[in-house]
Amino acid sequence: MTSKVELVSVIIPTLNEAGNILEAVTTIYKELEYPKEIIVVDGNSTDGTIEIIKDTSFCKLIIEPRRGYGIALKTGMKNAKGNIIVMVDGDGTYEVRHINRLLDRMIQKDADMVLATRMYDPNKAMGFMNFVGNKVITFFFDFFYSQFLSDTQSGFRAISHQAIDNVELNEGDMAFATEMLIKFAKEGFTMIEVPTTYKARKYGKPKLRRFKSGIEISKTILRGLLDADMFRKFQKNRQKNQLER
Numbered sequence: 001m002t003s004k005v006e007l008v009s010v011i012i013p014t015l016n017e018a019g020n021i022l023e024a025v026t027t028i029y030k031e032l033e034y035p036k037e038i039i040v041v042d043g044n045s046t047d048g049t050i051e052i053i054k055d056t057s058f059c060k061l062i063i064e065p066r067r068g069y070g071i072a073l074k075t076g077m078k079n080a081k082g083n084i085i086v087m088v089d090g091d092g093t094y095e096v097r098h099i100n101r102l103l104d105r106m107i108q109k110d111a112d113m114v115l116a117t118r119m120y121d122p123n124k125a126m127g128f129m130n131f132v133g134n135k136v137i138t139f140f141f142d143f144f145y146s147q148f149l150s151d152t153q154s155g156f157r158a159i160s161h162q163a164i165d166n167v168e169l170n171e172g173d174m175a176f177a178t179e180m181l182i183k184f185a186k187e188g189f190t191m192i193e194v195p196t197t198y199k200a201r202k203y204g205k206p207k208l209r210r211f212k213s214g215i216e217i218s219k220t221i222l223r224g225l226l227d228a229d230m231f232r233k234f235q236k237n238r239q240k241n242q243l244e245r
């Protein structure tokens, strides 16, 4: 439940995003209409990302030398002071101008998490293989955990800080994003989506290793199901979420 925005902590993991990061942080700094702190968690980039962040007066820089998207986000969350956390990639692919939409919706719906879904993007900028992988993962996630999400792999999310402190997250890399959804589903937290657009990466390479991440995410989904008692709880949440749509 998030009825008020006191402070938004925007957390951006970066690993060699020198050509993308400045536009992302300046846009967020200019557009975000709520009190904010912008935290960049860098994995010891060697392409100048760190220097670019240091040159801005409005970003807090944390160096997290351990590899992994999930590890970087967890470190950022530990240092976040806001009652709401927004996580977003620093690779320029998400339309960060839409950040207020997530927060407005969060308050309006008193939600625990709002995800920016890329599935209604008219430009269809997501690569074909990523799109298919995402659809398959999302189908199984929704089916097993009784949710109605369209883009479980979205890395652009507003999250209640209190809710995230309530769940234990162990995945260190890309499966972190899915593990978070599973744990939220188990707690009966409200998760909703707002549409956004998406852009192809202009600089640098994605760190996503599709096959490896696909396996890890599938394992995370199956592991979450081992607790059979949860099924009944999910069914109850299904009814509640249906009303929230």
Ligand SMILES: Nc1nc2c(ncn2[C@@H]2O[C@H](COP(=O)(O)OP(=O)(O)O)[C@@H](O)[C@H]2O)c(=O)[nH]1
Pocket: 012, 013, 014, 015, 016, 017, 041, 042, 043, 044, 064, 066, 067, 068, 069, 072, 088, 089, 090, 091, 155, 205, 206, 207, 208
């Ligand atoms: N600090 C840190 N950031 C990372 C790491 N791996 C990926 N990132 C960042 O996390 C975000 C998502 O990664 P990306 O390569 O775009 O993955 P994709 O969007 O799934 O293809 C980007 O901003 C990356 O720079 C890491 O090991 N450490």
Ligand SMILES: [Mg+2]
Pocket: 089, 091, 093, 206
């Ligand atoms: Mg990306």
